[in-house]
Amino acid sequence: MLLSSPLSLMFTSVARLSFWRKIHKYLGWVLLLQLIFWFGSGLVMSLLPIEQVRGEHLRRAQAAPDWSQALSPAPLAQQLPHHQLKLSQQGIIPVYQFSKDNEQLYYSALTAEVIAPLTEAQVKDLARRQYQGTADIDKMQRLQQAPFEVRHLAAPLWQVQFADEEGSSFYLEEYTGKLLSVRTNNWRVFDFVWMLHIMDYEDREDFNHPLLIVFSATALFFTLTGALLLPWRRKRRSDL
Template identity: 50%
Template sequence: MLKLCRTLHNWLGLILVVQITLWFLSGLVMAILPIEQVRGEHLRQTAAVQWQQAGVSPQQVLQQHSAHASLSLSQRLAWQNNQLSALPVYLVEEGNSLSRYSAVDGEPLESLSEQNIRQLALAQYSGNSEIVAATLLQQLPQEVQHLKAPLWQLQFNDSEHSRFYLDPATGAVTRVRTDSWRLFDFLWMLHIMDYQDRSNFNNPLLISFSAAALMFTLSGIVLLWQRFRPRKRRPALKASSH
């Protein structure tokens, strides 16, 4: 039994050594990286929505749609008097279509122009660099693959290669991506062993390696116990009488 346990432990160690090292390394680096920096919060400025400005009720907006439409609260950013402000907006989803209405006067809102998007991106950017590219994306890259297209991508020429992703209708930054985030995302991929979407924490490869790592640990405990378990002392032989 002990021979089988030792053989299993040795083979599992050879198979798992690389992945166990990656688990520890990726976990250590992800724990060291400040999550605020990973999310790019230090590069982003926000504005609070002033809902007291709303002059139209949600019921008035929903009257223009069918009974299957759903309404949620949103916002639209504006740059006025050298100040970033957020106007209240009603977002109506009906089937596959999205409609936005000003909560102030109930008027439909059209998508912002590229000039507006550039202005709002700079207003929400707390760094000192300039925009080098602005692209309206219909197909999203891997780093924002779980969001809905279209999105504006604004690239800045800073040291972190920052990219802001803005909603074309509201002008709000939905995601910030930097080199810190890309490093964290790569390590997260190695950690959960999802090399495609980098989001499936229940993939078979991770489950298999985790089960093998548990067997490796348990077999190691058995071998350790066998080596250091208390030994029964043999009774001392009495000196033979002459």
């Protein structure tokens, strides 16, 4: 009985060690691809300058409008009591923008007249003014639905694509020509690896979803099992 007790403990330890090795190995195989995605996407995002991802180097600020000749917005505000007033501009023309839910109304601050949507020629001119590069416009279109890469923007809006190496797309508001967003190839790469990083393959925005939580918890457990096996591995080497 005295001999059997140490042998029993030894076999029990070996069984436990074998069990945790199997758990660690299987967890490694399950996590392998996602770990590559996590580390690879993190590396790519750290290498891409965030200013270039946002397209800030391609933006040119518009000249400020002259508000000295602007009419008071009070009469318009009385006609639209439940709307929120914002100051905007169409080129160098000052504009009053009234917002309520999804409704947007635009008035010239110089005449108090309703502003009509911009023509294609006006949009082209305003896009060029706000573009910092030298490339020509390759394509432009008025969109009734926002593309996935600007899914947060409200349509209709204008998309202006420039024939530069960065694949630049400018998205402009249809009444004022305000530059709402810039998308480049760097942004598209960043958006793709961000999707891989947070494992949101649909909207690419939610990093609190169950899939990410489960894989993160599994990765933590994988690390803990590795730490658990490390002393046994060192002991085994010392015995050899």
